[in-house]
Amino acid sequence: MTEQLDAGLVARRIAGSDQVGEPRDPAEGREVGRARRRREDARLITGRTRWTDNIQLPGMLHVAFLRSPMAHARLTRVDVSAALAMPGVVAAFSGRDFAGEQGSLPCAWPVSEDVVIPDHPPMAVDRVRYVGEAVACVVATDRYRAADALEAIEADYEPLEAVLDMTEALSDGAPAVHEAGNQAFTWRFSGGDADAAFHDAPVVLDRTYVQQRLIPTAMEPRAVVAVPEGEGFTLYSATQIPHILRVMLALTTGIPEHLLRVVAPDVGGGFGSKLQVTAEEVLGLLLARRLGRPVKWTESRSEGNLTAHHGRDQIQRISVAAERDGRIRGVRVDLLADMGAYLMLVTPGVPLLGAFMYSGVYKMDAYDFTCTGVFTTKVPTDAYRGAGRPEATFAIERAVDELAAELGLDPVEVRRRNWISREEFPYTTVAGLTYDSGDYEAATERALALFGYDELRAEQADRRERRDPVQLGIGVSTYTEMCGLAPSRVLGSLSYGAGGWEHAAVRLLPTGKVEVVTGTSPHGQGHETSWSQITADALGVPFEDVSVLHGDTAVSPRGMDTYGSRSLVVGGVAVLAACEKVKEKAKRLAAHLLEAADDDVEFADGTFRVRGTDQGRTIQELALAAFAAHDLPDGFEPRLDADATFDPENFSFPHGTHLCAVEADTETGRVAIRSYVAVDDVGRVVNPLIVEGQVRGGIAQGIGQALFEEAVHDTGGNLLTTTMADYLIPSAADLPDFVTDRTETPATSNPLGVKGVGEAGTIAATPAVVNAVVDALRPHGVRDVPMPCTPERVWRALARSRANDGGTR
Amino acid sequence: MPEVTVTVDGVAYEEEVEPRLLLVHLLRDRLGRTGTPIGCDTGNCGSCTVLLDGRSAKSCSVLAVQADGSDVVTVEGLASGGDLHPMQRAFHEEHALQCGYCTPGMIMAAIDLLRDDPDPSEEAVRRGLEGNLCRCTGYCTIVRAVRRGARAMSGGRDAGPGGEAGGEAAGGPAGGEAAGEPAGEGVAAP
């Protein structure tokens, strides 16, 4: 028999093995910059996890939802009585049963004056607008009986016409998704004089790109456990945003915020899909209140594919005006963004996050952006890794490659002629953003060298010459992005409903150990490790002496959570700021105990010393002294702790150069990635292991969009890709190893010099791959392949251009 | 209701079950072995992979009644007395997990893979893990971890130099088996 595992022992053993990744200069003794193995791993590799679905409580009931099989219909009758008679069923409800209390799911980003925010009941009452919308629920003693009882609910629908295509949705006479029509908003933005830039431009390029609808597919399906506790409730949810969720649930349900505790236990990935206030969270809470018992809901993958928000789904018309030497004069973008059936938490804001990024790394005189949000009868879209920025980056990076092809120039050369050069930083772009730092030259040079660019171009020429049925394509992506979603004032000016600050608290315990409380809510990002590294350096304490608390509003009451590559840039800096405050206090205490002036005390390696003497106190000694409180300065509170918030003045702007080589089989249309090189500049690096992990995972998702993934609906609005057998995400066998490297240009907008890394790989990769695919096929006359570039689509693109060419190629 | 006898991580259980009860629900909901998670309903993602009578199986695609009389090992049964299984250790050392949801299944699939191929090539690892999906890592470090775990399992606890844990950006490309065996700092002896 296997001995039972001692988790503490495992954790210690793991810690014992982590004396690796020593800093380059051991004398320096720094944690920041060191490839620390993660402390989170101990529970994750042993199965001692706390996924929401693991929670079992006495008397807990299980919820299942009946979901609309119609994309658009009047809901004329819902009868749950037969379900109530089923074994194990405790309760069953229709939307009407909750009409008075369920409220409307919130949209926190009313982007424009004209925005239409339709009522969005968590359970439909009289109308359904997408397949999968909840129309009724049952609550039973276990999940099996709950699933059975769903089949006994009767629901009648009067079908209405589905609205699936954005262009058709905006045409006259289209069936209306909402009374106010199908246009959710329009949003315009411009910098410079676009008319002048396009007037008489020697080269004008017009392209249309489709950002297909994607399903984020975090590996952990969503789950909710709502528990009545005392006067209030605890809601466990697989969420990225426990803090925002608490506020929003209070506003939506009327349950007072102070009686609501939200816990994000271990969360198995999010990628934006768990940045949401969901129907199931609201109803879970309301059911727990009504029944006075804990309730659990866990979605299945197919239920999640139908109902958890989707991402992307935009049609981009981009025009580029340029000189014959490749210099860009201006860019115009006209965007249609599919909102789906309702506006959820930040649905309409997603395209705006891209609006400022269409100029990319390039200088130009003018930029003009228009976006129209469109309602359709599909599940709403919302944030998916990158949220707006991958779309923008794709369009400009694809267009620059097309410009190079049009002019017969090397795509890297066209970029060189346009990008902001290293001596021009800080640089204010045509879109009004001030990029604080960057070195596109360095990242690109490094990437080209690692990639073997010239050799691959030579091989490409050879294969073209030989008319090899397998053609080589090379794709370039020199991206930047705005991330570290923060500056509260800027977010306010964009009508976002909240700020972008982040909070941290640092507490020295009497025994010299340190608790860090963070408002970020990690779900794979390794904050427990990185925040410990920052703290260990700042306070001069051992890494092992720090613990990081998060994801529970009772433990970490203030925070803005984790999304938009913001956690390190805002939350990590807040941890540093709190440490600095603690140090200030400790210094005052040290000076008092050492009978020295504050200014004569200096801090190094965890010890406060009187300058020029060997007299000192360690920070641990000071923690105990503060606790004992026997001899404190007047007015000094008996504790060494501090709170801090950080709200930067600017976004951060990671950048990098990604190069992709593909082999395209022109006979079958199959595309295989031959090599992939990514050189990213994410500023200063706290933990290289974690940074590389984020980049590689991001690349895999970017490749997923380029080659594999698409949410497909039939003409009736039924999602066809409900399972992982249909919605294909790449496995290890479908991807190559990625070569990753970095350049480091510190951000100037925060004291750590960090820029954020969570979305960079995804933003960069998609255009690199598609540029490579098109590059491979260009000699055959192909100028574009819609995403995902499936074998069939590649084959059709080739067939079309052969037909257009009269078969001469 | 049928009664099934299963041994899970060394403990024998007798349970009355509905015929339709999935093995993974027996593990999670009845036996409290929640270390094995569920990621899909079609047997594609592999999150729920366990060893069933010694071979990898997706416990969401097996009925509990089918497992009657069987021996099940989950990720919770790998470590003993505080000693991690070499594959668990390798996943940690190579940073082969982020959110960790796929990790139990990945580790079980990796252990199974090594039964037939104790020193798999990168390609063999990639092929061998085709039934286990990860959304976080891009798989690079998972592949390295499996190969590191393989070395540890065949050559004793210490895999020797391995891992790119210390791979520093400025120092060169941190990627790829292409550069030969990864050369990072050594692993401290346990």
Add this chain to the structure above:
Amino acid sequence: MIPAPFDYVRPASLDEACRVLGEAGDGDGDGEVKALAGGQSLLPLLRLRLAYPSVLVDLGRLEELRGVHDRGDHVFIGALTTHDEVLRSPVVREHAPLVALATATVADPAVRHRGTFGGSLAHADPAGDLPAVALALDCVLVTASGAGGREIPAAGFFTGYLETALEPGEVLTGVKVPKLGDGWGFHYEKFHRTAQAWAVVGVAAAVRIDAGAVAQARIGLTNMGPAPVRARAVETALRGVTPPAAGAGGGHDPVKDACAWADEGTSPPTDLHARPDYRRHLARVLTHRAVRAALP
């Protein structure tokens, strides 16, 4: 998701299995009686509630249906032999290499540990890899039933989409895979979008060369219709053709010409991954590749 309830029977003998499958077949009109082998295709269908059997008859403990046997002129593969066992069998590798080649592409390792050879054939998914192999090799499917049992040639076994010639109360017990003798080469060419995805199109090819020319070819196609199909036109066209030497570039390739008939007589489906015209094209290209790779 959660399967709907069903009754469960685990027969201790083949006779009992046939009896239960026969009896239950007359029962509840709502559901049907369904045989359960490894369950790797059936369990997902149950969980998605796309199948509602009233009774599940678990054949999993019928040891007599398990194993690979060398029977002189053929290899007998017991229906419950797992894909993994098939792959490990030296008999299969030596005498039925095409079976091994195709089995290695089925799903993923964990599924191959549970999924069975007979189960895959009886499930008769047009995108499954093994039916086309059984067809190409003219395997004979052996059944048992209360009435005694039958031997059904593969050509008569796959009757439609997920449909076979199996009658209620009839159990597939094993498959006779003919040994083809000397001079044959084999290949299974699977085209799929991701490693564990179903075949968009698959081609099972066996080719015998005699005196430098194709003496005989057997070609089965996966997912080119509601049931697997033989590419008879290609088989005919290949006869007597002399393949160009490997590495001979350009020029006329009579093998390719013959393979251009691959989609003859097929009725390929439309699904998420391909429309019919593309499948027809793939069938031609992949058949050429399969035949080329199969050349001994």
